[in-house]
Amino acid sequence: IKKIGVLTSGGDAPGMNCAVRAVVRTCLSHDIEVFGIYDGFAGLHAGKIEQLDRHSVSDVINRGGTFLGSARFPEFKEESIRKEAIKQLEKVGIEALIVIGGDGSYMGALKLSEMGYPCIGLPGTIDNDIAGTDFTIGFMTCLNTIVDAVDRLRDTSSSHNRISIVEMMGRYCGDLTLWAAIAGGSEYVIVPEKEFDEEKLIKQIQLGEEKGKKHAIVAITEHITDVNALAKRIQERTKRETRATILGHIQRGGSPMAFDRILASRMGSYAVDILMAGKSARCVGIKSGEMVDHDIVECLTEMKRPFRQDLYNLSDVLY
């Protein structure tokens, strides 16, 4: 293999730059030319392709976001659009593509593979919602940012004997919420994998008050309920001041922590290795500390992320 392309797609995640850097430097160490595709599949379709060298990835290891840019490009679901995208790659002579993104991006990579174009997927998303890997690139950094925010809310909540509802990202995966609840000592955890019982929550809060708790922090994943309306209802019932905080996009940004830098570096390099070994339509993961790769189709269809019931139980014990 002589020429490899790399792109980042979907929501940005801290550590994506480290993954691109690893792809570039591993390629160069094997005398493979490497090309950066800007702005995800949209940029691929538009032919925004540039050759990268060692210095293209200098000073990016500590930068959040993705210097290649990312985009949502639903048009990529159309075969005719993908055919045009493949033409752009063929124009430059790029033989294989490494796609760093979430499950939507994996679908794009899979579709290209099905059209005979070799692709490898790397899990780049803060949500940790991809099967076949214990961790996705960006999850740990995002988790740390959330815990930092929860710590700050705890200070003010306990000073005012207040109830704080904190809405966290994760889409339809409760990992960020669950892990943040344990690390941040939240009293209540509401995740999409478990049915939300508002009555039970209110009773638990009241019980906590009887136990002498000065504050209550409720960790909740986005898309479950309107947290501002929930805060109002809890305040009416408990007669305690209740505030909702939606952490929003601050969760995505920031310098990647060491864990994500190392994970991304290993995955980026591993992706080049397996392309050199002739593999295609694979996605990279980490399992019990080791690099692994799976069939993208299996990853998207049959493999399910296990819900961490052990952590859910732990959060209950530590409450």
Ligand code: ATP
């Ligand atoms: P995150 O989970 O961080 O949001 P993601 O990769 O899941 O990341 P999406 O917006 O779902 O984000 O997908 C990224 C891009 O992948 C889409 O904008 C589109 O270009 C491409 N894509 C998504 N689904 C498909 C599909 N079924 N076929 C082809 N391309 C797709």
